[in-house]
Amino acid sequence: MPASATTSRQAPVAALRFGRLAAMGTVAALILFAGVWGSWATAHNVMLTKGRETGTIKVTRCAEDTCSGPFTPGSTGARARASAEIAHTVAVRKGQTYTVVVKPGTDEVVRSGPAGVLYSWVPLGGALLLASVVVAGGLRLTRVAWVLAGSGVALLTAAFLAL
Template identity: 80%
Template sequence: MPATAATARQASVTALRFGRVATMGTLAALILFAGVWGSWGTAQHVMLTKGRERGTIRVTSCAGDTCSGPFTPVSEGARARASVDIANSVAVRKGLTYDVVVKPGTGEVVRSGPVGILYAWVPLGGALLLASVVVAGGLRSTRAAWVLAGSGIALLTAAFVTL
């Protein structure tokens, strides 16, 4: 094989490798960004509670995807409400009382405290697991993939245990 053919082959292999790394790196970053974006909608209310209405909800009824009950304030400036809504999930049961934060401008609340923080970041945990597969297979970086997978598993396990 002439030297020019070998050089051309090597250049095409290098270009394909760069294309694979760029594509899979972009895909992994996009997956992680989507996980953060999906989590931040709830996490911002749970983590940045200064100036927000904090209190408790006693769940009295559940229908469809929401449960509701009276809101009892515990922070300054919070007002009692006859009924607020909380998402009906495995973390909410009728008859129990939960610490919550009111989403500003709505009658909707989210769990607060360590449980609320972990529960809010569950979408990121799933994204970490999915990104680990992309990093391992597409980028062929097994150490980074194990770190991502371990972080995702730790986050999801912590959320499961606290609920």
């Protein structure tokens, strides 16, 4: 069989392989980008606190989606508020006091400190786990997939233990 016949048969296989790698690489990158995007909405308030109002909130009331209570300022320039809102999650309980950062221009607060930082990056932890499946199955890069999965599990476990 001539060499040109073998090469012409391998070209479609190579093109399909490249297409699979490009498609799965794009999907994995989009999943990771979505995880960072979802986390950054809260993380930038918690991590970049310079110039932001910080303090504590004592939770006095909880509804389905939010809890509220008085905000006590802890930084220069912060003003006391009779009522500030924090998202009602399993980590927020009535009667507890939490260190928080006020989202600029609102009366909404998010947790600060190590627990707040880890909790804000939870969407990225889920994205890392999901992307590891795509990387292992679609790209056939098992070592990279294990690193992604391990990072996601570590992030989620640390957030769970911190809260």
